[in-house]
Amino acid sequence: MSEEKQQVSRRQFLNYTLTGVGGFMAAGMLAPMLRMAVDPVLKEEKHGGLINVGLAVEDITNEPQRVDWKIDQVDGWYESQVSRSAWVFKDDNGDIQAFSPICKHLGCVVSWEGSDQYPNQFYCPCHDGRYYKDGTNVPGTPPLAPLDVYEQEVKDGMLFLGEPQLREEA
Amino acid sequence: MLQKMYDWIDDRIDITPIWRDIADHEVPEHVNPAHHFSAFVYCFGGLTFFVVVIQILSGMFLTMYYVPDIENAWKSVYYLQTEVAHGQIVRGMHHWGASVVIVMLLLHTLRVFFQGAYKKPRELNWMVGVLIFFIMLGLGFTGYLLPWDNKAYFATQVGLEIAEQVPFIGGDLKTLLAGDPNIVGAQTLTRFFAIHVFFLPGALFALLAVHFILIRRQGISGPL
Numbered sequence: 532m533s534e535e536k537q538q539v540s541r542r543q544f545l546n547y548t549l550t551g552v553g554g555f556m557a558a559g560m561l562a563p564m565l566r567m568a569v570d571p572v573l574k575e576e577k578h579g580g581l582i583n584v585g586l587a588v589e590d591i592t593n594e595p596q597r598v599d600w601k602i603d604q605v606d607g608w609y610e611s612q613v614s615r616s617a618w619v620f621k622d623d624n625g626d627i628q629a630f631s632p633i634c635k636h637l638g639c640v641v642s643w644e645g646s647d648q649y650p651n652q653f654y655c656p657c658h659d660g661r662y663y664k665d666g667t668n669v670p671g672t673p674p675l676a677p678l679d680v681y682e683q684e685v686k687d688g689m690l691f692l693g694e695p696q697l698r699e700e701a
Numbered sequence: 702m703l704q705k706m707y708d709w710i711d712d713r714i715d716i717t718p719i720w721r722d723i724a725d726h727e728v729p730e731h732v733n734p735a736h737h738f739s740a741f742v743y744c745f746g747g748l749t750f751f752v753v754v755i756q757i758l759s760g761m762f763l764t765m766y767y768v769p770d771i772e773n774a775w776k777s778v779y780y781l782q783t784e785v786a787h788g789q790i791v792r793g794m795h796h797w798g799a800s801v802v803i804v805m806l807l808l809h810t811l812r813v814f815f816q817g818a819y820k821k822p823r824e825l826n827w828m829v830g831v832l833i834f835f836i837m838l839g840l841g842f843t844g845y846l847l848p849w850d851n852k853a854y855f856a857t858q859v860g861l862e863i864a865e866q867v868p869f870i871g872g873d874l875k876t877l878l879a880g881d882p883n884i885v886g887a888q889t890l891t892r893f894f895a896i897h898v899f900f901l902p903g904a905l906f907a908l909l910a911v912h913f914i915l916i917r918r919q920g921i922s923g924p925l
Contacts, residue, residue, distance in 0.1 A: 571880045606886035
């Protein structure tokens with residue numbers, strides 16, 4: 532043993548080393564487990580792309596009509612076909628509008644003129660939620676946001692729809 | 702014979718002091734219903750634990766038949782309900798026990814609250830108790846999905862939407878719980894199963910241990 536003042540005693544050195552090695556081992560065990568658990572959050576959302584909904588553009592009128600189509604849904608290891616729906620019409624400018632029927636209140640399904648009392652409006656039967664024809668929610672009814680709008684594209688005279696998107700303007 | 706076996710073990714590893722620490726202590730008069738009948742309110746904590754033990758045992762046996770897979774989950778529950786001898790009883794115990802736990806836990810909480818038993822030095826044990834309450838709610842929420850029927854599915858849908866309302870991290874929180882940003886499906890069921898059967902019970906055991914150790918260290922609060 533040297534006469535100099537010891538900066539780190541043997542006991543301290545062993546303590547530090549053991550703590551370090553132990554911490555390294557614990558981290559080595561836990562890191563893959565935690566990464567596995569949070570994987571769904573970090574995974575890139577797969578984009579399904581736009582799908583032909585089987586409606587010709589010339590058949591779209593000023594009156595909203597309900598369109599149903601199927602998409603291939605991949606849920607981890609489970610693949611299945613699920614149905615999607617939209618309310619499609621041409622607005623006053625002649626532009627095609629495709630609204631998601633999912634009510635922005637609690638997720639029921641709205642229909643155009645679903646109640647005789649409210650002509651020219653989308654109506655949700657669950658809690659009397661209503662939307663104007665342009666999809667904005669009627670103030671004073673339960674929904675707090677306008678109906679979602681599908682991504683859309685017209686190819687070869689047919690309507691293609693993608694994912695429903697939140698609308699910015701309220 | 703039993704005494705001999707006990708002595709043989711006790712000779713070697715001296716278990717009597719351990720046994721004394723765990724079980725051999727006096728029940729104060731003011732918490733003994735034999736002295737004051739109104740002391741039955743002190744039973745609710747123990748009753749909560751008793752029902753928890755039933756939940757653990759019945760849950761262990763349910764997993765002998767249950768599969769956390771969206772094709773088979775409902776069928777496996779249906780099978781154990783209808784085809785397995787006493788399956789209906791065991792699932793019934795787990796189903797009703799889930800509600801009884803919450804009732805007992807609330808009664809226990811009310812007793813502690815109105816007697817002021819949470820006051821110094823027992824604040825820490827109150828906090829641990831609140832954590833146990835949250836774990837119980839989590840067990841109820843995750844267990845509700847497992848039969849994979851319509852009620853289970855839509856209740857979980859609503860629950861996940863509530864989680865989504867958390868500021869800033871809501872979306873990620875929902876994905877972390879459901880295993881997918883949009884779908885309540887195969888990955889949701891396996892996750893909820895894992896949380897219900899391994900993660901939350903693990904946390905529950907740890908918290909219960911702390912809860913009981915603190916009671917033994919601090920004793921039961923004095924009479925009103």
